[in-house]
Amino acid sequence: MTDRNQAHMLLEIQQLSFIEVELNLYLDTHPEDQQALAMYNSTHQNLMQCVRKYESIYGPLVNFGYSPGMQNYWKWVDSPWPWEIKY
């Protein structure tokens, strides 16, 4: 039920998102670090691009208004759940 392209696009998002988690925790204890801040901001741009591209095909990654809904159908309940995806 998971196509290879979906797993591949998700992996890209997971990689970028992991960079952000790691930088976020680092910045929590080093909020003045300009280099880390610049990396966080530039990765944010890349991550958002990948997320929007993924969502236009496979539906929202985040609900409650933080991702656009699909036009004709509430795709949130239709796309595979994280524990069902075959990587």
Add this chain to the structure above:
Amino acid sequence: MWLYEKKLQYPVRVSAPNPRLAKYIITQYGGPEGESSAALRYLNMRYTMPTGRAKGVLTDIGTEEMAHMEIIATLVYKLVEGAPLEAIKATDFGAHYADHGRSLYWENAAGVPWVAAYVSATGDPVADLHENLAAEQKARAVYENLLKLSDDPLVNDVLRFLREREVVHYQRFGETLMEVEEYCRQKKIF
């Protein structure tokens, strides 16, 4: 408020169904050093932290621990998903099956259900941060035990990722402790 992202933090694959391994790994779901204990411990401690950095670290690590809880749940789910009943009966997972079928449950490897006594909160930020440093080390040790018990390379890849996160969290809590100790010295709270 929390937002749910419909993705795992790290991709989870297993080589084959393995209910025996699921029975061991479930302790990181509902055991004393497990991811649920960690998430609840940190998120509960946030309120009485004295500095913005400490509140941020506890919120963000607590949130990441919830993502780890989902990774462990997915490992257990995938390890029992396709296992035939005969295979389940032949392992310790049979005891879990009697009460819970193939569903998840917060319990340690011996089937003892999760209790709030696994976590502590004293209201003293220095004592509480020490609790977290110990918790990260104990969680790392349990992941190393699990790595010795597992012979599935795909599962081991996920366990190694989670083990590494404990090391990073330990580092961040150590920095937080130094900052909070400095704050307490300045405020003469002792």
